[in-house]
Amino acid sequence: MSRPMIAADADKAFDALARRLATRAAALATAYAETQALIARADESRWRRAGLVWPLFAKG
Template identity: 65%
Template sequence: MTAETNFDAVARRLSTQAGALAVAWATSRRLAARRDGARWRNAGLLWPLFAKG
């Protein structure tokens, strides 16, 4: 049994996910600094890896 893995594709997906997490984290921190409760109502900030698009 052999398994072939396209490591370029894996690295690309991980990089995309890391970028989404970084953007969500920075946005959440900015809203927290302003004491804006909207950060708890934004699904993209709560679950950044599960957002559509």
């Protein structure tokens, strides 16, 4: 009888993990695209932008 409950919990956990990974992937993709744009303009300020250097860490 406990099988459906375990399966439901596993599905919820997997869905939550997939959402967190998708959010992190979007943050990385955004930072990468911005970094590439700055590289194309030869803008060295990209090394001083915390959001680009560490895109997965919260600020403050």
